[in-house]
Amino acid sequence: MRNLNQFTLTDAVKDSFKTEEGTRLKFLLETFIEHLHDYTRATNLTHEEWMGVLNFLYDCGKISTPERHEFILLSDVLGFSALVDMINTRGGATEGSNLGPFYLDNAPEKDMGADLAPGRDGVIILAKGIVRDILGKPLAGAIIDTWQADATGTYPIQEQERGQDKYDLRGKFTTNERGEYWYTTVLPKPYTVPYDGPVGDLLRAGNRHAWRAAHLHFIIRAQGYKDITTEVFFENTEYIDNDAVFGVRKSLIASLKPVKKGQDIGVPLERQPDAMFEFDFVLAPE
Numbered sequence: 001m002r003n004l005n006q007f008t009l010t011d012a013v014k015d016s017f018k019t020e021e022g023t024r025l026k027f028l029l030e031t032f033i034e035h036l037h038d039y040t041r042a043t044n045l046t047h048e049e050w051m052g053v054l055n056f057l058y059d060c061g062k063i064s065t066p067e068r069h070e071f072i073l074l075s076d077v078l079g080f081s082a083l084v085d086m087i088n089t090r091g092g093a094t095e096g097s098n099l100g101p102f103y104l105d106n107a108p109e110k111d112m113g114a115d116l117a118p119g120r121d122g123v124i125i126l127a128k129g130i131v132r133d134i135l136g137k138p139l140a141g142a143i144i145d146t147w148q149a150d151a152t153g154t155y156p157i158q159e160q161e162r163g164q165d166k167y168d169l170r171g172k173f174t175t176n177e178r179g180e181y182w183y184t185t186v187l188p189k190p191y192t193v194p195y196d197g198p199v200g201d202l203l204r205a206g207n208r209h210a211w212r213a214a215h216l217h218f219i220i221r222a223q224g225y226k227d228i229t230t231e232v233f234f235e236n237t238e239y240i241d242n243d244a245v246f247g248v249r250k251s252l253i254a255s256l257k258p259v260k261k262g263q264d265i266g267v268p269l270e271r272q273p274d275a276m277f278e279f280d281f282v283l284a285p286e
């Protein structure tokens, strides 16, 4: 261990971990050390730059709370979250996309055709589709767990001091015997990810904006199938081609079509929609 230089150091650090051979942990640790050392050598990192990185991470920790996880946001804006989503999407299944910080696991159960935005102004949209497996078979009893921002780009959970109910604009639907789901809601607007902390400084340093393209969040679950966490975006809306957290995929963009008053859309609804989109979710076996 005396014969250390910038080229022998990497193996010495790897060897210092006595992790069990052949384990996933050993593989992850060794690959991480190799890439971190390669990065350091390739960039000729200075002491100032190295301390800059460590202080940035310290600041991310300092601003984090149970409600605000700055490291997840960092992962999002660096495309790290998107990469993990992409790698873990099963062949033939709906592509995964950001969970974001506003999910609540106990959203109210709703009847099919319910309106998720009673009393709210904005463009009312009908969301409609089928949950299938990768061979095209409709999945009855699948759970559609959805949450979203309102027509100003705000999640009700962010406005609880102003009397908003955190369970507004979210709900769980169970697909019928044909695997179908449908409900109305308000068309969400784009919003910014938090940019008043170190990740915001990083965005500013890179001349980047903090806007997310308007989206609906979904987790789809069915027994015997791998859950999907994803988002649905809308064609021809702002930031669709430069979402701050790289959440948009071509396959996740829906097209809104206008709905005329009195038009037969074939499903019973609580509220008259102004527009509709159809989106089918596909689940792969566990």
Ligand code: BEZ
Binding pocket: 073, 076, 098, 099, 100, 101, 102, 193, 194, 212, 245
């Ligand atoms: C969201 O979609 O809710 C979100 C995603 C990443 C960062 C902040 C918000």
Ligand code: FE
Binding pocket: 100, 149, 215, 217
């Ligand atoms: Fe969101």
